[in-house]
Amino acid sequence: MLTDHPRIVSARVGAEDSHTLERFLATGGYEGLKKALSMTPEAVRAEVDAASLLGRGGAGFPAGRKWSMLREAPTKYLVVNGDESEPATFKDHMLIEHDPHQIVEGTIIAAYAIGAAQAFIYCRGEFALGLERLTRAVNDAYDEGALGREIFGSDFSIDLVVHPGAGAYICGDETGLIESLEGKRGFPRIKPPYFPAVIGLYGEPTVVNNVETMSNLPWIVLNGGAAFAALGQGSSTGTRLFALSGHVERPGWHEVEMSKTTFRDLIYGLGGGVRQGRDLKAFIPGGASSPWFFEEHLDMGLDQDEVGKAGSMLGSGSVVVMDETTCIVRAAWRITRFFQRESCGQCTPCREGSGWAEKVLRRIEDGSGREEDVELLVDLCDNISPGLGWPPKQTTICPLGPSIPQAPVSAIRRYRDEFLLHVKEGACPLPAGEVRHG
Amino acid sequence: MAHLSADNQQRAEAIVALYPERRSALVPLCHLAQAEEGHLTEEAMEDIATLCGISPAEVRGTASFYDMLHLEPVGKYVLAVCTNIACMLQGAYEVLEHAEATLGIRTGQTTPDGMFTIEEAECLAGCDQAVCVQVNHRFFGPVDEEGFDRLVDDLAAGRLEETVPPHGVLSRVSREVDLEAPAVGGEQV
Numbered sequence: 001m002l003t004d005h006p007r008i009v010s011a012r013v014g015a016e017d018s019h020t021l022e023r024f025l026a027t028g029g030y031e032g033l034k035k036a037l038s039m040t041p042e043a044v045r046a047e048v049d050a051a052s053l054l055g056r057g058g059a060g061f062p063a064g065r066k067w068s069m070l071r072e073a074p075t076k077y078l079v080v081n082g083d084e085s086e087p088a089t090f091k092d093h094m095l096i097e098h099d100p101h102q103i104v105e106g107t108i109i110a111a112y113a114i115g116a117a118q119a120f121i122y123c124r125g126e127f128a129l130g131l132e133r134l135t136r137a138v139n140d141a142y143d144e145g146a147l148g149r150e151i152f153g154s155d156f157s158i159d160l161v162v163h164p165g166a167g168a169y170i171c172g173d174e175t176g177l178i179e180s181l182e183g184k185r186g187f188p189r190i191k192p193p194y195f196p197a198v199i200g201l202y203g204e205p206t207v208v209n210n211v212e213t214m215s216n217l218p219w220i221v222l223n224g225g226a227a228f229a230a231l232g233q234g235s236s237t238g239t240r241l242f243a244l245s246g247h248v249e250r251p252g253w254h255e256v257e258m259s260k261t262t263f264r265d266l267i268y269g270l271g272g273g274v275r276q277g278r279d280l281k282a283f284i285p286g287g288a289s290s291p292w293f294f295e296e297h298l299d300m301g302l303d304q305d306e307v308g309k310a311g312s313m314l315g316s317g318s319v320v321v322m323d324e325t326t327c328i329v330r331a332a333w334r335i336t337r338f339f340q341r342e343s344c345g346q347c348t349p350c351r352e353g354s355g356w357a358e359k360v361l362r363r364i365e366d367g368s369g370r371e372e373d374v375e376l377l378v379d380l381c382d383n384i385s386p387g388l389g390w391p392p393k394q395t396t397i398c399p400l401g402p403s404i405p406q407a408p409v410s411a412i413r414r415y416r417d418e419f420l421l422h423v424k425e426g427a428c429p430l431p432a433g434e435v436r437h438g
Numbered sequence: 439m440a441h442l443s444a445d446n447q448q449r450a451e452a453i454v455a456l457y458p459e460r461r462s463a464l465v466p467l468c469h470l471a472q473a474e475e476g477h478l479t480e481e482a483m484e485d486i487a488t489l490c491g492i493s494p495a496e497v498r499g500t501a502s503f504y505d506m507l508h509l510e511p512v513g514k515y516v517l518a519v520c521t522n523i524a525c526m527l528q529g530a531y532e533v534l535e536h537a538e539a540t541l542g543i544r545t546g547q548t549t550p551d552g553m554f555t556i557e558e559a560e561c562l563a564g565c566d567q568a569v570c571v572q573v574n575h576r577f578f579g580p581v582d583e584e585g586f587d588r589l590v591d592d593l594a595a596g597r598l599e600e601t602v603p604p605h606g607v608l609s610r611v612s613r614e615v616d617l618e619a620p621a622v623g624g625e626q627v
Contacts, residue, residue, distance in 0.1 A: 087561040088524045118458065118619070125469070125506045126562055128575040131609040139614045148618035157619035161456045164608060166465045167505030169560065183464035183490060185503040202458055245524035245565035252566045288523060288561075318565070320524055334526050338560055 002265050005231055005257040008239050009215040013098045019133045021140040024101040030146055032218030036109045037154040039221075044113040048217070050225025052237045057081055057172075057210030058287065058316040059399075060304050062235075067114050069197040071205040078116040079201060080107050081177055082123040082130075082211040085169040087288035087338055089318040091241035091253050092211040096123060096130035099215065100137035104160065106214030108146060109221060111158045114207055118159050121211075122177055125165040134162045169342035173398045174208035176344070187344050188398035212241055212317075232258035236303045240317055242266055246283075247275045247323035259303035263293070266302070267321055278323040282414065286315025288335045289403035291390060292410035311390040327430045328415045329422055333361035335407035339400060347396035353384040354404050361408060364419060367427040374412060374419050381405035440481040446470055449612070450489050456617060461490045464500055468507050472606035477508040505560075506575075508606075513548040513555035515593050516605050518572040519581075521558050524565035528580065533569045534558060536583040540590065553594065555605075573598070574605045 012018040012027055024030070036044050049064035070076055080103065084092035095103060103121065111119045123131050138160055141147045149157045163181055165171055171180040175189035178201050193199055200206025216238065220228050229237045236258040245251045249272030256266065263285065267273065274280050285293045291312040293300075300306055307314050322331060340354035360377050363369050378388070385392040385402040388409055392402035412419060421429045442450060450470060454463040467489060471482035478501055480494075487494040501507040519537060521530040534545065537556050541549055548555040564570035567579030571589065578589055592598050603610065 084563050085561065087522045088565045089561075090563040090565050093563040118617075124563070125465075125504075125608065126572065126575050128608055129577070132611040135609055135611040135613055139611075142615045142618070148615070149620075159456075159617045159619045162613070163462075164466055164469055165504075166468065166501075166507050168503060180465065181462060182459065183461035183500065185500055243565060245568060246527045251524075251568065284523070320527070320565075322527065326527065330526070331523060334521070334523050338522055341560060 001260055001262070002269055003257040003260050005239050006219075007255050008219045008228075009095065009099075009102070009212060009241060010253075010255045012102070013094065018098045019100055019137070021101060021137070021144065024099075028222070029101055030105055030144070030152075032221040033105050033108050033146060034152055036112055036221045037152055037156060041113050041115060044109065044221060047220055047225040048113065051216075051220045051228035052225075052235060053213065053216055053220065053228065054236065054304060055210055056212035056216075056240065056317065058086060058289070060314065063209060063213050066197065066209070067110075067207055069195075070114060070207060071198045073205050075117045075204045076115060077201045077204055077206040078107065078111045078114060078119040079174075079177065079181060079206055079208045080119070080121040080211060080214055081172065081174065081208055082121055082127075082134075083165050083172045083177060084124055084211070084316075085172050086316040086318065087335065088243060088245050088284065088320045089287055089316040090243045090245075091317055093124070093127055093130060094241075094253055095211055095215055096127055097133055100130070100134045101141070102215050102218060103134070103211055104137050104141050105146070106217035107160060108141075108151070108158060109217045110207070110209060110214060111160075112156055116158065116207070118161070120161050120163050120181060120201075122163045122165060122171070122181055125167050131162065131164055138162055169338075170344045170398070170400060173400070176398065177208060178206065185344070187346055190397050232260065232303075233301070234259060234303065235305055236301075240302065240314075242302065243318040244271045244321070245318070246321040247278070247326070248321045249273055249275055256302065259301045259306070261302050262299050263302065263319065264298040266319060267298070271321070274321060274323045278325065281322045281324050281326050281328065282331075282410070283322065284318070284320040286313045287318045288338060289313075289399070289406060290315045291406045292414070294414060308391070325430065327365070327428055328411045328418050329361060329365045330428070332408045332411040333358065333365050336361055336404065339404045343400060347401055349384045349395045350401035350404065353380055353401070356380055357404060357408060364422050365428055367422065367425070369419075369423045371420065371423050373423065374416060377408055378412060381409050440475065440479040442471060442482055442485045443474060446474065447485070450485070452613075452616065454489055456613070461492055464490050464492075464497065465504065465507075468497075468501050468504075469606075469608045472507065473608065474606070475511075476514070476605040477511050511548070511552075512605055513553050514604050515553060515573050515602065516555045516557055517590075518557040518559035518562070520560070520562045520564070520568075520570045520572075522561035524561070525568040525570055528568040529582065530569045533571070533581060533583060533586055537586055540587060554590070573602050575608065576602045
């Protein structure tokens, strides 16, 4: 159900000047940071632990636990991941453009809590306006005394640098991001030993947290972790941003209470339903890397554990709706093509597997597929992620590899007949002229 | 004037100083250089190499990994049409095909007058505005075939010069402060 919850991360969004320091200060900006500075770092960490805040990037790892895993060392770093690139995810983009100061405030709180020597916000390069607004926000924060030496009269000093990316999905992986921040190709690092909390940026212990995760911190400090944990259910606490796109009447982002809100609430309530009253063919519950869901999953809550048990994930919080006119082969092909283009090339199953799967899917869609292509696809997907189960087995350095099979295997499991019909008819069977599927 | 301008050389040094290790400045410096000529010149990569304390080959090898960094000249306006899943469902390939037909070039090419380059983009995080098109990384959407024609007309007539700077100019806001906290590796943990 849609609940009457507080807007935690999107409260300012909607006001035309929501990105300015003036609006930020007039609406409680930097109050959370000031309160945090009056507490000990341990006390701040305890509030975040009590909130059970799950990381909002995609993996959903508890933020407090991530912090507690940091190796003790004289120099620790905080890196905020604003490289949002998971297909159909556009919530961090929105936060960066519309409330950059909130991200800056959350980042400083986190830096204080973990004792970081320096903090970085890695912002996706394609977000030109976002980079301008974040950079201005950081300039303003120095002016305001929130950054730099002995901030707000405390004995804590911190510098924050906004670092632009340059277009590479793989840099959203935390170890790829660290490599990129070191000025190299964004090649993910193998774990172990390169767990960022142990050997991160410049070899020092490093926390990598998502932009939306940071945006929650001012509220958690001001209102207490318990107030946050009172929202949602089980391990899925608080509110979360979901990005809704595809064949819905009203695409857009929504901040909703976790777990209590269902996919149906999101798609049919907030999104106005499938476009033109059509039937739902499938939906992607958590970004291009997640296995697809269908009609029978609509009443499931937006709950990390529940969705995980059902064989998929909330991932990056992006829901893509496909109506009955969608060519399922083409949808699976486009997602596979994305992974093929974005594979960094280090690991054979990912580099070769993504290209192979893309070619097979393309020829099926083009009408030159063979009957055995469907089994071939399943087999090669099984080689990328053995067993094709959930959570997926990994044969590669980073999770891009096991993301490849999810779309094609979801599509084949549910709509094998449609694949075979492509082969039999020697063409895409969806009526031309009626469907805009590219 | 393919080397970094004196002005940018100074800005580059300020950027290098923001990082514990010089090489971290590589991508920001590539953006800075790209703003001068719209792409990365050999001379600019040599300058960046010197600033980062690495070889020009390492700069090229790193820059070539990133989609936004261009080693060859591109048009004044790079039109990037997203065709990823959310935009494809709203007709992105029709818009891309229309773009190719209208401008008389294929994806990846530049018009002979040097005005427009077409790119097929991966998800640009503008999915609620599908079909999403970026011009020099400024967002436009939703864009259909007619909208694309209007966009090209406006760009050609110079009506969007305030919103869309020439290709390569990323953030028009610069950092105004140097690092202030005590040196990294320090005492404050």
